[in-house]
Amino acid sequence: MARILSTQPLLQQPMRRQPGRRRWSWLFDVIGGGSFLLIVCALLVLAAARWSAPLTPVVTLSLSPLALPLYAGYSLLRMLLAYGLALLFTLLYGHVAATHRQAERVLIPLLDVLQSIPILSFLPAAVLALVAAFPHSNLGLELASILLIFTSQVWNMTFSFYHSVLTLPRDLTEVCRLLRLRPWQRFLTLELPASLIGLVWNSLMSWAGGWFFLMAAEQFTLGAQSFRLPGLGSYLQLAADRGDLGALALGLLTLIGLIVALDVCLWRPLVAWAERFKLEEQAEVAPPRSVVLELLRASSVLRWLRRRLGRPLWEAFTMVLNRLQPLPTMQEIPATTTAGWKRRMRVGVRRGMTGLVLTLLGLLVGWVLWQGGQLLLQVPAATWGRLLLATGATWLRTLAALAIGVLWTVPVGVAIGLSPRWSRRLQALVQIVASIPATALFPALLAVLLALPGSLSLAAILLMLLGTQWYVLFNVIAGAMAIPRDLLEAAALFEVKGWRRWRTLILPAIFPFLVTGLITASGGAWNASIVSELVQFHGETFQTFGLGAEIAAAAAAGNYSVLLAGTLLMAAAVVLLNRLIWKRLYRLAEQRYRLA
Template structure:
């Protein structure tokens, strides 16, 4: 007798799947990015010739201050990321006309290799701002770009997969945009947002070292922080200071895990879409302590609840129930056309100037770029394959087994947050002696920097599987591969695609530090587009830097549009649980 199977929504429209070549919007967005990069390169040429960085002390007593500076930079970038995510993702999810521009733009932005663009941003800002302010802004921008894309994709994915019956219920109750956001959208996406926030902080730690130790020739933009401390200790070969720095970093990560992330995970369990309560909900000693605190209860009743009601009343008056969208007036249409013409003229002028700069790149350099793209693509594909092989089973185990998660999840959080760039010089001592040398090391660094995007999204997906569906599979006798095929993999699919998009972009970005390494006073490099970009940065070859960056952006955008975007549409249309 054939066993019944659980099914997901089957309504796939190939016209919306993205199974098409790049559209005019993609090219327009790409031209805009080219113009921005060119403008940054032109500003960078006017930066001061010599910049003196701040002294980094290796005294252990300085570590608390360095840790505070690093946390503040991370927090500032994270708050910017959350604001950007909530606004950008919501507009893209609900406005189909805006989505045609916003999602290609998001594809391009998350594809820009910020480690190659950082010199342009930093030198450009230093040309118009004081050095300290320019360095701080550039570091926040770099950390922001390492945190924001996976958050935005996760939020967009959550909004586009809200079950139809929940949307209909919000319409029946005539919830305005604020109440719908507060009572439906944010709760539905909360689990994914929290796990991706943890990943964003882990990714931010990865880029923190690059953000705090940046140098270009005679220009030194070092900033006081944990990343700068670890780098300075590595340069001086002070293993004791390296140990102090890593201990301080791990202590900060563990404190954040116990005081912030674990309580948030325990609190977010209430937002699961399920009919039956979980047998083993996630727990947190700090969350339990705060829940039983009389002071917290007093503040909630006397301060936060009245404040929340006032905010609700104010926003309900400001955002009434949405009516049908009205067509734009004639003057709005003309204003939009004039603005579009002005933007096109500006983009056209900037594109022409960028093309003139690209003509300075000779044929041999273009051939080097083409060969480098192929080599880096092979490494990226290998890193993603290895990451998928281990993150899916481990992530599902962490997301479904709370006893296992209570032990392993803090370890994973620490491992994901330790910047691979801090450990890479130590690993090179051993890897360069093995067959494959830097090729193997490059794949390893890409893996260390990107596998966590997949793991945290798999954990979020497994954690969000409703308990009633788990009971249903047990009642139907589904076990082993049949259970994976009918419940686990379909439920994980949207989260896997979100993780794969950001992991792929992160792997391409990591190639810049993985394929071109300065070790023991010597430059170690291998064939790859990341090595081309890093070499151009070291030599101050701005035309080659522009060419290499643009080629990487175009390749990653093509992969996103032709591979990941169709899969994203499938996740939205087929694997929505309702």
């Protein structure tokens, strides 16, 4: 617990030297650092050349293996930019929602609505608006693709961080209050470290979700208009459309290689580093290890950069933050002084600007509602009835997918999370399996699935399961890893075993993480219904009755009135379920199942 509430901010934790790695430090600095700089420079040069080129809505893709490295680089850059935006959104949005009760009443329902809007509903507005904003370059299309990947990554990260801050131990929050920490100090010394394990594992899930929707984000059709970007997702989509199983296999192997490289160089070091911020008094017996992390800690170049560059920049940054967030005693200025008058003037200006922004926002919302109402009036009553029945059919499929997912992910996730050995062995495997786009494998399995009872309806449940079960698994793993070792040893000491151990320790401890996984999996299942209820393969279209199929068909035909109606019904269904079920479970986790 002392490692959570450290006197040094999270970003200033010292790098410990590893004596056994010193002799390899110079080699790592030269080879590792040089390779990293070359990759970053190459990606930036490729991005600049691609983004500044004249607008090309549809590019001619090559299924040659020699084109795969370039396409993988394009997709990796889009994923990195989307994840950076998602992480920034998560920290800001989750912090405000968890620490300001008044803001929480608006932000969390809004997050439910945003999560429930399917990715294809973002397409028309995002693509057309950004292409119109940048008509002479590919920047608009690239930004639209990044935005769509962002929407597939951000929601589970935000819910995870929000719920971690919401369930912080009360004694730690009381210590922060007694130490009179500024908000930014509380954020860096308590909120971010305490939520790091869940945030890292949800980041893994976000990358898996980004790969899942990569095919839809790099190649899409809006009515008579078709847009395609060079990338790994569009390569896999083209190979699937042509039925070229060889190119499809090469694309999947490239994707797997990219996932393994990211796991070794990025995610495994982060998982090992996040273990030090676990809420417990004694250290892990066999903590996760990472060779890359040990080399980074032994790097003389990184130590020099931290001492010569990082520390002065951090001190300057803290001075700015301290001025922006002074201590409470510094704010108690008498109203009769000149400083007090200036303070009242600043408050008045801020209130005026806030009122102006809210007025403009209200006008924009009113205009959007008016335009949306005009579109909805064009939808016939019979179509509304069909959409309502389709909503019920999709809801039953989401329930089936969630139930099947929970049955196997909870025991497997707990087994992985409680065993450092299995965590090291299966982390990369789980991430690889979760990251392989089920939409790429689905066409190859379609012939077998259509022969099963239930036809495409059963196949749709399977595809929804492949796209959403990982939300539950990754959150359960994070919850099991966050269980304090003291509680596990106490259970072993008192011989608490079997179902009693699950009922009194494991299930209560992982319950907040399980709720987070279920709420994001539920929203993900509704989104996955769009690509699972309507499938195109080798020039043929296979469709089953459901709301996802209705939305996908409306988007492909450019029928924006039905697209809006289906989107609103999906959003209403997800929000209603969140309000009736998930919100109550959130409150139960906050009030009863927290380390207090």
